[in-house]
Amino acid sequence: MIGVKPPEFDPASTEHVTTLPVAGRTTVRAYVRELSLRHRRAFAVLVAVNSVAVLASMVGPYLLGGLIQDLADGETEPPLGRTLAFFAVALAVQAVFVRMVRLRGAVLGERMLADLREDFLVRAVGLPPGVLERAGTGDLLARINTDVDRLAKAMREAVPQMAIAVVWAALLVAAIVFTSPPLGLSVLLAVPVLVVVCVWYFRRAPAGYRSEAAGYAAVAGALAETVDAGRTIEAHRLERERIGLSDRRVGEWTAWERYTLWLRSVLIPAINVYHALILIGVLLLGGWFTLQGWMTVGELTTGALLAQMLIEPVGMILRWLDELQVAQVSLARLVGVREVEDDGGDASLVPGGRELAADRVRFGYLAGSDVLHGVSLDVPPGTRMALVGPSGAGKSTLGRLLAGIYAPRVGEVTLGGARLAGMTAERVREQVALVNQEHHVFVGPLRDNLLLARTDAADAELWAALGAVDAGDWVRALPDGLDSEVGSGGLSVTPAQAQQIALARLVLADPHTLVLDEATSLLDPRAARHLERSLARVLEGRTVIAIAHRLHTAHDADVIAVVEDGRISELGSHDELVAAGGAYAALWRSWHG
Template identity: 75%
Template structure:
């Protein structure tokens, strides 16, 4: 009985990233082969020469046997000489086969990695925002690792095995056509065993991969939220969840191992039947005078040689079953429609407006309920409210990351959800508490925002966010290597780099989601004052947890339970003695 199929979509670690269908996987493999068709054809030709020279031995030995049984001259020296020449040629071409196969595999693997990266960064921003951490990590680590072996060895070796087996069968048929009947004896056993195995293997390997992703997700979330788990005494529940995920994963590991333990004995039985059939049929045909002893000798040796390519095909085809699942998970992003939007749609003006917006992350459960607000150009708006009220969600809708379920979010009368993502980013930028320092120089990290920026502009951007002092103290200035393997960057400095990128990108509308959260209050206040010079004249929507940020805003929107409960300036809202006034009194003790 099969283990219960693991469905990641039904777990708390569900992901929005799909797994590629078999048609998508086959289409991508064909695309890879087309890109490298010259290298692939060369590999097949070189392998064909290597196989043909390997067949010289059985044919020479068969001819020698015929000479001995027929009483003719035995030219042993000539036979040995030809065999040595064939062996040398075979060795040279086998070396070329391995070299060219490895090179082809590495090139296809590099293409796969690049395609996955390019396609992933081109996805709609909301898709990656909602993707599960464990699933993303397992795709770019475990699935790539599994595919690395398949791309480097399985694809070239499978091609080699198919050509090898086809030429050996052709040689057997040409040498002694009646001996080809022996293949019909072994073939049913091999086909039945393979059909039984390959009907079960793909689903089992998919479930095994999904189970591993769930294990990775559960462990990553527990580690990331370790303090919360400890504070709320959730350790036992998290351990139980991890043990459940591990037990599901290992159950599928055992099942796939059992499948292989059935397949390989079936292969061995078919090999024995093939050789036995050649000897039995061949011996009978020799007695009847249909074939000679030399033909039987050559046929038996060729049949024996078939073991290796057939085993090679099945071994690497089995490896490709695992790789197909990983490849499907990687090329699954190709099934997500690109965020092309309406290329003709462009904003006419800079007013940001939300009209009766409803939005939820799960079907039937809204986080925002009928939100309506208008942000005139150049206005600084602060979104305040308790945790979980929907401030960050509203900020992401205003930044064009998500599209509303119902209602409209428009910039200059153009709906953000219908505009191409690249066009949205030119007008609106989001900076949140998540910051990234990429491996490379400080200059490279800044040029991500604007590739044509000069060094003077880079220093001005760093200075505008109070980062020039520590940046100039680096050993090589802008050329200093930072990030993993380079100079360690403090969280506050990493956040300043992110804000400097914002300055360089120069959008007219900014959404700041706790953009200064990693700085201490004094440094954050100082940075915000410095940013005020940069932000002057721009539209700014700031999700504020520190109410001094709200105090400086032109308009304050109080978000409660997914609705805007109050809207106005600081003094007016304090005088109204409502939700904002209570928050302000609580902030000031």
Template identity: 75%
Template sequence: MIGVPPPSVDPAAPESATTLPVGGPATVRRCVRELLRRHRRALALLVGVNAVAVIASMAGPHLLGGLVEDLAAGDDVQLGRAVSLFAVALAVQTLFTRIVRVRGAMLGEEMLADLREDFLVRSVRLPPGVLERAGTGDLLSRVTTDVDRLAEAMREAVPELAIGVVWGVLLLGALTATAPPLALSVLVALPLLVWGCRWYFPRAPRAYRSEAAGYAAVSAVLAETVDAGRTVEAHRLGARRVALSDRRIKEWTSWERYTLWLRTVFYPVINLTHMLVIGSVLLLGGFFVLRGWMSVGQLTAGALYAQMLTEPVGIVLRWYDELQVAQVSLGRLVGVREIEPDAGDERVRPSGRDVRADDVRFGYGSHADVLHGVSLDVPPGTRLALVGPSGAGKSTLGRLLAGIYAPRAGSVTLGGAELSRMPTERVRRHVALVNQEHHVFVGSLRDNLLLARPEASDEELWSALGAVDAEGWARGLPDGLATAVGSGGLALTPARAQQVALARLVLADPHTLVLDEATSLLDPRAARHLESSLAKVLAGRTVVAIAHRLHTAHDADVIAVAEDGRISELGSHEELVAAGGAYAALWRSWQR
């Protein structure tokens, strides 16, 4: 068919921008089967109630056909009885249709809640590095746009599709039972309907998938530009970011236009099919009546059934089209199922608390390595400071030592056991990472702290807040630990949010900590006081502190200087100052 060709933009381009995959047909089918099996009783009830409503809706054509039959035969017409029966049937249909709508919406919401919970649970179980590489744009589009599209399908498409299928099957049965020859008239329009479906549905999924991927790419570009707005302005990248946004929007809108063109072809085909069904029923039925092969009453009832049949067919095709869109969104939500989280080897257990990096090499994706043969030995209880210029690889090394990333070559071990081979949950019990990004979750201050240790008492919570110099302002809150914080509640300043994160760390009580500028949001004097307080709490633990404030390095047992992805110096503060190398230069500039 001549028309609008699909965009030349390869849909894989935007899709490949994220490490989170889109669930394939097998994954989607498995998810749907799980949902249907889990809600089979509610679905069976929905189908049963719908069947009653459909049967009641067929009373009208049956009664009208009977009246026409009586009139043609010259018999007495029981009009009052017919009207009474029709009124009862109409009341039953209205009541049960309402029940179908309500039960269908409830079923859709329950399924949607299951999908949201499944996505959240599976996402948080993924290695942190996977989610970081996915980017905020893709994650946002999945939990907002895709969930919204899926919500509409769950609330309306699923119950409507069930209604349409049951309705269509029962109407075909009624048409066949009332006027068998007229059932053949449906076959007249079947080739056109089949052709339209075979043309449309193979093209639609890819188009909708590309449209969703294009929107995710647009979201990613806009979110990154807004988040890094000051950097974009400082480096005069505005024109480049605008051009990139324009290109992504153009790719997305081209797929939007293509999917719209597909619908402008498909929907008229459906309308033509409806006209053919009605026309063939009237023509064939009239011919059969003239031949005496069928009564006028049968033709009347059959024509009404055929006219009613166009509605469920339209419902099924229309909502199946919506399900094509929903299928893409569902595939994006269940795509996390195709990422097999590295469960690790349960047999791999640390035999000690020493942390060691041996000839570690690491790079992000296909880019060049940012760490080049780094070796480091951190005995238990050591306070190690990682210092160096920006871009030297300090934070990357810290994440490797915390088990967030796995090295491309070499090994990172805890107690002789490779962190990359240990189950993630076991790594988290031993090693904790606290960076500059601190989150305050919606809920009470108590709830935010209990995330680290759910069984902790209020006394332990206050003790943890006191250890990070937060007890004073926390005691002054309107409801103390019960004060609602986060979105919709009391907005905590970045410095207080950082203290809450550190209090969680105290409650979690790991024996090894990686602190990546964990006090950067506090002013230098407050940060110095907080670090002194934390030092008492963290005594005896292994601490790897990544710091730009060199007073943190001054207090450390060992200092490692990172330069160009390598450890250039290693020693105590006094030793490195005396050596007169890179650290000594940093210290002199810090003292000025």
């Protein structure tokens, strides 16, 4: 049975969907050490309280052993009343301290879990925007939901219970050896069986649980992408392909589920055998030692009872150790965000002006496959530039490089002569902002959604920002105005209204350079045109780079850059490019019919 192999498929087939790293042992151990140090006082108190509870639980076996020894020695009137009184006191002390152990353990687990969640959230939010954009939806969802859920049980129960069980087992073994050193040999009889099975199990379990977690992330990714792109899938009749992909992902995941279940089916019977061997060893060896006169009947009784008590903490250790194997994989996935290279930039790097420039920029999402090929572009302060071209030409990619979301593979993007990729994320966001088609409305009051852009903004400024994006009327019509609850569970807003909220945030943030990636695409053409004219008044004097499919945006721009096959093929004003009769002129004629 031990020769059974894991599923015969390459776990890398599921890992390719994971874009965020999984932490190595060094990083995980460093984080566990850091977390332990934060809560060292709570751990110390838990160990102390647990030690008292365990010592109190040992009073009963010692009292019973002494009572039996008195009878064996011919004592006709053993001190039964005194024994019962001591036992009652010990039982009461044990009950009080066991309650304290459970309470202290639960509090410690909740605090560690809260720290873990906060650490992950803080680090995830601080990741470079390009890393987050490239991160798979399924992987992020699996880490935030499934991995945190798995760790919740480990932090709340496994870690405190493991600390309790280790102290418990250590004190019991010490008590057995103290009672009668020969009995220590009986405990050792069962150790080889347990060690062999545990070594076999723990050599295989980490890789199995890691592949199981990666498989689940792949399933979540495939399902999330299918749901998000449901209409596109139906339009292109891709249902069968997506179902096939989902079936394959589920098959790979369940294969690893079966494998890890089989590992546990070997471990758990071995634990039961270990328990039986301990009790048998104590009774057989202890009985022989008693017959040989090496120990007394009272010592045998006490040792047998302590050995029986040892079964529970050892079982707890092995049971929670198995749980911690699952938790270790989830912890490695959560802590993995720490291994993302921190391109926080140089805090001393300050732009010397507002001119935005790209110099022979090359960039690709995959190694060996560039999307942009040696693009150079100068955007003087206050320029309104439009990027136009066919779909897939690289317009949005270029916009993200100019906004500092991505760093070029070759070449440089500079702002005021300073490398954009070298600045801190905070400084880049103060200078340049990107608004695209994806807008999020956070759960809570509309006011809080707007204050995300500038926390110190007064209500008058919020209303001015809403008015600038033509959202003032519908916000005033809400039941509680700015205090109206929006988002999931609150008032639903249309995609167009969500877009207006995002643009209002942009007005409040007040950056001097904006990259608008079809920022008004969710509005109907007439409303979008009206909004763009309103925004133009607000954005007067700012540098605006608009990525547009509606060519009236290009018509109003100072400069138009035509992007084709990852290169800028034409550059000039609307009139100049129409007169040139090139690619832009063809697009203009096609758009106008």
